[in-house]
Amino acid sequence: NAGVTQTPKFQVLKTGQSMTLQCAQDMNHEYMSWYRQDPGMGLRLIHYSVGAGITDQGEVPNGYNVSRSTTEDFPLRLLSAAPSQTSVYFCASSYSFSGSGEQFFGPGTRLTVL
Amino acid sequence: DAKTTQPPSMDCAEGRAANLPCNHSTISGNEYVYWYRQIHSQGPQYIIHGLKNNETNEMASLIITEDRKSSTLILPHATLRDTAVYYCIVKTTDSWGKLQFGAGTQVVVTP
Numbered sequence: 621n622a623g624v625t626q627t628p629k630f631q632v633l634k635t636g637q638s639m640t641l642q643c644a645q646d647m648n649h650e651y652m653s654w655y656r657q658d659p660g661m662g663l664r665l666i667h668y669s670v671g672a673g674i675t676d677q678g679e680v681p682n683g684y685n686v687s688r689s690t691t692e693d694f695p696l697r698l699l700s701a702a703p704s705q706t707s708v709y710f711c712a713s714s715y716s717f718s719g720s721g722e723q724f725f726g727p728g729t730r731l732t733v734l
Numbered sequence: 735d736a737k738t739t740q741p742p743s744m745d746c747a748e749g750r751a752a753n754l755p756c757n758h759s760t761i762s763g764n765e766y767v768y769w770y771r772q773i774h775s776q777g778p779q780y781i782i783h784g785l786k787n788n789e790t791n792e793m794a795s796l797i798i799t800e801d802r803k804s805s806t807l808i809l810p811h812a813t814l815r816d817t818a819v820y821y822c823i824v825k826t827t828d829s830w831g832k833l834q835f836g837a838g839t840q841v842v843v844t845p
Contacts, residue, residue, distance in 0.1 A: 682789030
């Protein structure tokens, strides 16, 4: 299993540009989520999905859009990039939203918005 | 969700046990204690979790006090590869997927 994969690893955008961060998992996990991590801080939840076709907002959803058409993929779209969105983005997945257990994290996408 | 308090940093000698404390004095009966760690520039990695009994796996041991107001993560024989930020998180099972990360404890293992 590849686990959780994220592309690209690095990205530089100009203010106002849009882009999609890709996240995929091959573990047949129901639950997927996106976090952002600013320098020196812990992770903050952006959006999450408890299954294909179901998404919901996390702690910091503004400026981001998600959809989940398949179990495997959960892309994160930046609608109009702003310097405040410069961050490291992590995707995570787990077997289910409830119950107990571990989440698996991807390697991250490092985004810089100029 | 209950708030957690961890020391910002601690050092540990290679080969010695590392004991990482976490205070969660407002924890409720249905909240689990989770530990994750983040090695520099990588995604967080799950370590262990528990409800009230002590737990052990191949990575670490988790000791939860009887009143559940605090816990300790023990890395039995720290190696240089254990240098990381360690996060203590308290969550209920009904929405455990929405992890809330604080600042964590920066652990530096020295030779």
